[in-house]
Amino acid sequence: MCSKSGSEFPIGKLYNLSPKGAPLLAQYDLDLARTKLTKKQVTQGPHSLWRYKSLLPLQNLDNLISLGEGDTPLIPISRYGQHIGATRLLIKDESTNPTGTFKARGMTVAISMAKELGVTKVATPSAGNAASALAAYAAAANMEAHIFMPTDTPRANYIECKIFGAAVTLVDGLISDCGAIVTERKHKEGWFDISTLKEPYRVEGKKTMGLELAEQLNWRLPDAILYPTGGGVGIIGMWKAFDELERLGWIDKKRPKMIAVQSTGCAPIVKAFEQGMESSCYWEEASTLAAGLRVPKAIGDFLVLQSVSESHGTCLAVTDQELLSAGHSLAEREGFFVAPEGAACCAALEKLLQNNFLDRDEEIVIFNTGTGLKYLDEWTTQIPQASDRS
């Protein structure tokens, strides 16, 4: 279904954007599922996001390409919580996914669907982690992967892609410049453009973060969710997941405040939210070491802004220095070595507790979207120069 016009399209065909230039979102017969699908069937499923296969688009499991993604832990972080003044704080730790980030969730679904629909060559622009995940899943599916990433993408991503056998082009520009190259060359080269939200299924994979969260909290939702927002696909996906769970009758109407966190070096969605706009404007000279947040103009920005407002949430930005020191403070107290994007949620939470947007006794979930190990150069700046040698 087109996310702008609502017009519908049949399943079983390859799709990019709708004729209106908007993302397509998959729809399920939830009235039927409501009478058939039980929570028990789901909880007895595999220990991966494929336990939710009834809420995913794949028709034939023979086409499944899975590396064991999803089923990530939801863990209380009370020492850090106490330090910043939150009594019921949890972290949803996505660093345990294949290739170390939640991007694997989107790719397992998108690549399985691409295989089902006969694709053999895929291409994407990426700020880094989507490229690693695509390269891994394409390797497993025996597909060609063509990846375009900015030259200053974290080195780990480049190395992973090469080791997975992808064709990598480094572009002296931003992710939007990389996207333009894919758009220009895809028809001639016969590539399927698997850019996020330019095909309908990566968001389906990402929505499983919301399904898992509900299951882990015994089919209810927390008071607030902080999510590091680049393209915002995680927020769009989770919001869709909550709606689907309500239509299944598995959760009630209550929704968490959805809080979109960006970096002050690239905060188009925060700016649009503050100005009360329905969509964002291109952010000039985007720059932040949280590479996943360096998205100057997100194609699904209007959907992110809608979910944030409907949820009575908010959008805010933090500086690179703030996110590094908050991530360091979390690591020292809890033993989580998070990605700078996850660290941004910590810094944002500190602010929202200080200005009383969030209350100390609310149940709050922060998303760590990836492992800190992919960002060794960025985290090295947190280590004092003093010599460790005796």
Ligand SMILES: *Cc1c(COP(=O)(O)O)cnc(C)c1O
């Ligand atoms: C891609 C990415 C993000 C942003 O994800 P969206 O859901 O598209 O906003 C956040 N953190 C990390 C580590 C990422 O790789």
